Structure formats: C-alpha cells, structure tokens
Amino acid sequence: MRVLVTGGAGFIGSHTCLALLEKGYEIIVIDSYINSHKRSLKRVVEIFTRNNIVKHIDIEVGDIRDEKVLDKLFLRYKDLGNPIKAVIHFAGRKSVKESVLNPLLYWDINVNGSITLLRVMDKYNCRTIVFSSSATIYGVSNCLPLKENAKIKPINPYGRTKVAIEQILSDTFHSHTNKWKIANLRYFNPIGAHSSGMIGESPIGIPNNIFPYITQVAAGVLDELKIFGKDWPTSDGTCIRDYIHVMDLAEGHIATLEYLNNFEKKIVNLNLGRGLGTSVLELVDTFEKVNNVKISTNFSNRRIGDCCTLIADNCLALSCLNWSPKRDLVKMCLDGWKWQLLNPDGYQ
Numbered sequence: 485m486r487v488l489v490t491g492g493a494g495f496i497g498s499h500t501c502l503a504l505l506e507k508g509y510e511i512i513v514i515d516s517y518i519n520s521h522k523r524s525l526k527r528v529v530e531i532f533t534r535n536n537i538v539k540h541i542d543i544e545v546g547d548i549r550d551e552k553v554l555d556k557l558f559l560r561y562k563d564l565g566n567p568i569k570a571v572i573h574f575a576g577r578k579s580v581k582e583s584v585l586n587p588l589l590y591w592d593i594n595v596n597g598s599i600t601l602l603r604v605m606d607k608y609n610c611r612t613i614v615f616s617s618s619a620t621i622y623g624v625s626n627c628l629p630l631k632e633n634a635k636i637k638p639i640n641p642y643g644r645t646k647v648a649i650e651q652i653l654s655d656t657f658h659s660h661t662n663k664w665k666i667a668n669l670r671y672f673n674p675i676g677a678h679s680s681g682m683i684g685e686s687p688i689g690i691p692n693n694i695f696p697y698i699t700q701v702a703a704g705v706l707d708e709l710k711i712f713g714k715d716w717p718t719s720d721g722t723c724i725r726d727y728i729h730v731m732d733l734a735e736g737h738i739a740t741l742e743y744l745n746n747f748e749k750k751i752v753n754l755n756l757g758r759g760l761g762t763s764v765l766e767l768v769d770t771f772e773k774v775n776n777v778k779i780s781t782n783f784s785n786r787r788i789g790d791c792c793t794l795i796a797d798n799c800l801a802l803s804c805l806n807w808s809p810k811r812d813l814v815k816m817c818l819d820g821w822k823w824q825l826l827n828p829d830g831y832q
C-alpha cells in the first residue's frame with residue numbers, strides 16, 4: 485500500500501518511515517525541510533542497506549500549503565496506477581514558545597496546511613488519515629490519567645491549532661458526503677532514538693524539550709540542565725510526564741493504519757503513551773545510571789505553561805490497536821545516548 489507521510493523527515497516522522505518500510509509499505513514523503521534534515525531519510529534507507537535490504541523512499545521537497553504541489557503528487561501516483569491510499573500527517577510547527585510569538589505562522593502552516601491537504605486527498609478519493617495530534621490539547625488537566633474524553637483546554641496557540649485540526653477532521657468526517665477513516669493520535673512525551681543510533685532527535689539550536697537537553701548536557705555541549713520547579717505537588721517536587729520510546733510511537737502509527745482498514749468509515753481519538761509517570765529527577769537519575777554519565781542540574785523557577793503531571797490513560801489504544809509500548813525508560817535512555825554519542829552534532 486502506498487502511503488504519503490507529510491513531515492516525514494522530522495523526529496517522529498523519520499522513525500515512522502522506518503517502521504512503515506519494515507512493514508512493507510511504499511512511502512512518499514513531502515517535507516519542506518524548514519525544521520528537519522535531509523539526512524534523516526537517507527539514514528533510514530541506510531539502516532536497511534546495512535542489512536543488505538533495498539528500500540526506497542520517494543521524496544518531494546515542498547510545503548503542504550502549496551495545493552499545486554500536492555495535486556501533482558497525488559496525480560503522479562494515480563497515473564502510475566499506484567495511487568496514494570492513506571496519509572500520515574506530521575507536517576507542522578511544534579514549538580510552544582514560537583507559537584506564542586508568531587501565532588499567525590502556526591495557524592497558517594498547521595491549520596491551512598491541513599485544510600489544503602484534506603482538499604487534495606478528497607479530490608483523489610484518498611480518505612484515510614492518521615493525524616499527529618498532541619496531549620498538549622488537554623491543557624492543565626486535573627483528572628489523571630487522562631482519557632480521550634477529558635476536557636480539551638489548550639493553553640497556547642500551538643495546542644489550539646492541534647484542536648482546530650481535530651475539529652476540521654471531525655466536521656469532514658460528519659459531512660456525510662464521503663467515507664473518511666480518521667485517527668487523531670495524541671502523543672505524550674516521545675523520547676529516545678532508533679536502536680541503531682542512525683536516526684534520532686536533532687533539534688535546531690538549543691533544545692526546548694528535556695530529553696535532547698539531557699543528552700547534550702551529558703555530552704558536554706550544554707553546561708547544566710535547569711529543572712523547572714522543585715515545589716510541584718509530586719513525591720520529589722518535580723513535574724511528571726509520560727515518556728514513550730519514539731519507536732513505540734512510530735509503531736503505533738502502523739497499528740492505527742491497520743486498525744482503520746477494518747472499517748468502512750471511522751473516526752477515533754487515541755492517546756499514545758505508556759500510562760506511566762516519571763518525574764524529571766527520576767528521568768535524570770535513570771539516564772545517569774544506565775549510561776554511567778553525570779548530568780549537572782540546577783533548580784530554576786517553574787516554566788510558564790507547564791503543568792504538574794501528564795499521564796495517558798492508554799486503555800483505548802491498547803484495546804483497539806494491535807499495539808502496546810514495549811520499550812521501557814532504560815531503553816529510551818540507552819538509545820537516546822547512543823544517538824547522541826554517534827552524532828554529536830545531530831544531522832549537521
């Protein structure tokens with residue numbers, strides 16, 4: 485089956501491309517490379533080549549807001565007699581901070597880009613989409629672990645664009661004119677890297693997220709990790725998150741595609757997390773122990789917009805999908821460190 489992966493060169497996208505190829509899917513990636521690296525997809529192919537397996541990714545460098553580019557792409561594969569049957573939609577901006585400073589950019593890229601994509605998909609009768617949503621849409625929620633029907637209350641423009649896209653997808657599904665199959669995957673905190681150390685997270689500039697920050701402190705690139713707050717109402721005073729290995733998350737996408745294939749039409753929201761909470765101090769401690777490294781830390785004030793605890797109720801995903809997360813926190817720390825050691829400058 486031919487699948488289009490938008491934003492496939494990014495962190496989660498590249499790991500998902502690998503998982504798709506492993507399962508025998510034919511893939512095309514459209515990526516603007518504005519926030520990703522060309523090398524990631526080359527590496528994905530190289531992982532197979534090293535094992536004497538020939539795999540190929542068709543790559544289109546372009547922006548999903550460009551309807552002509554998308555139209556041409558869908559037409560090309562239709563004419564080849566091998567049309568695009570489904571889309572995994574990652575393309576979009578993802579920095580909370582940047583979204584606060586430049587909301588119009590976020591609404592334009594994330595929301596207009598998605599509308600354009602859906603319009604072209606509809607034109608070419610391609611009506612299966614797995615959308616890269618985020619647990620950020622729940623905002624600062626009190627009920628834990630979070631079920632999919634928890635209150636949706638995003639607290640920043642980035643989160644609001646994700647909610648808007650979910651709503652657009654819902655309206656499209658309920659339009660009755662077409663038979664759509666739609667899954668909104670709400671990611672918790674993906675970390676780690678592929679076990680080969682060939683692909684991983686390569687943030688441009690100083691990382692915002694904790695895990696690449698930790699690996700860079702361990703490597704001596706950054707001086708110390710600032711822990712945002714030590715007075716949160718948790719057992720050790722630091723925030724709790726539901727960290728999930730990026731390969732488990734990637735495999736969740738393939739399981740979702742397989743799930744959607746069982747239906748004539750379907751819309752579903754699924755939390756992809758492990759359902760386990762880890763505090764900042766526990767994460768740092770595990771990383772230090774399993775990798776035998778030292779992470780200098782210092783406490784600083786709480787970060788604006790942070791919430792205390794975010795844990796997925798993943799029961800729905802576990803029951804619907806032929807999937808469960810298999811890699812624990814130790815594996816996430818080992819794989820993430822291997823990636824950092826083998827690629828001190830990321831893909832640069």
Ligand code: UD1
Pocket residue numbers: 580581618619620642672673674692693694695697709710711712713723724725764787788789790794
């Ligand atoms: C963040 C985004 C979220 C996005 C997700 C993608 C914010 C507020 N939220 O989630 O919208 O979907 O990334 O992965 O940016 N921490 C430190 N020191 C640091 C960095 C982080 O102590 O230098 C702490 C944070 O307070 C938090 C935890 O580490 O408790 C995880 O932070 P982070 O990796 O940024 O993820 P989230 O904030 O959960």
